Amino acid sequence: MIICMRTTLDLDDALLRGAKQRAAADGRTLTSLIEEGLRRVLASVDEQQARVDVVLPTFGGSGVHAGIDLADPAALRDVGYEEEDAEIRSRLSDAAP
Numbered sequence: 001m002i003i004c005m006r007t008t009l010d011l012d013d014a015l016l017r018g019a020k021q022r023a024a025a026d027g028r029t030l031t032s033l034i035e036e037g038l039r040r041v042l043a044s045v046d047e048q049q050a051r052v053d054v055v056l057p058t059f060g061g062s063g064v065h066a067g068i069d070l071a072d073p074a075a076l077r078d079v080g081y082e083e084e085d086a087e088i089r090s091r092l093s094d095a096a097p
Contacts, residue, residue, distance in 0.1 A: 019033055
């Protein structure tokens with residue numbers, strides 16, 4: 001046995017007009033359209049809650065270097081090359097006359 005409950009909703013006029021038009025075009029009641037929408041929203045919430053957080057492995061490191069802007073692709077590209085750059089500069093300065 002299905003128990004139905006009456007309730008009053010305050011809906012935006014344009015939203016209600018659109019819902020009534022859609023229900024009529026689909027040959028169904030406004031109630032059935034609203035019920036379907038609520039079921040879809042509740043099902044998507046259940047799916048989101050059912051997702052499992054994935055923990056990705058990390059391999060040491062000291063985290064983000066101070067002064068690195070994670071939104072700057074060039075800064076991210078250059079991370080880890082500081083020592084090599086310093087060595088190259090040193091070689092170039094040693095080789096300069």
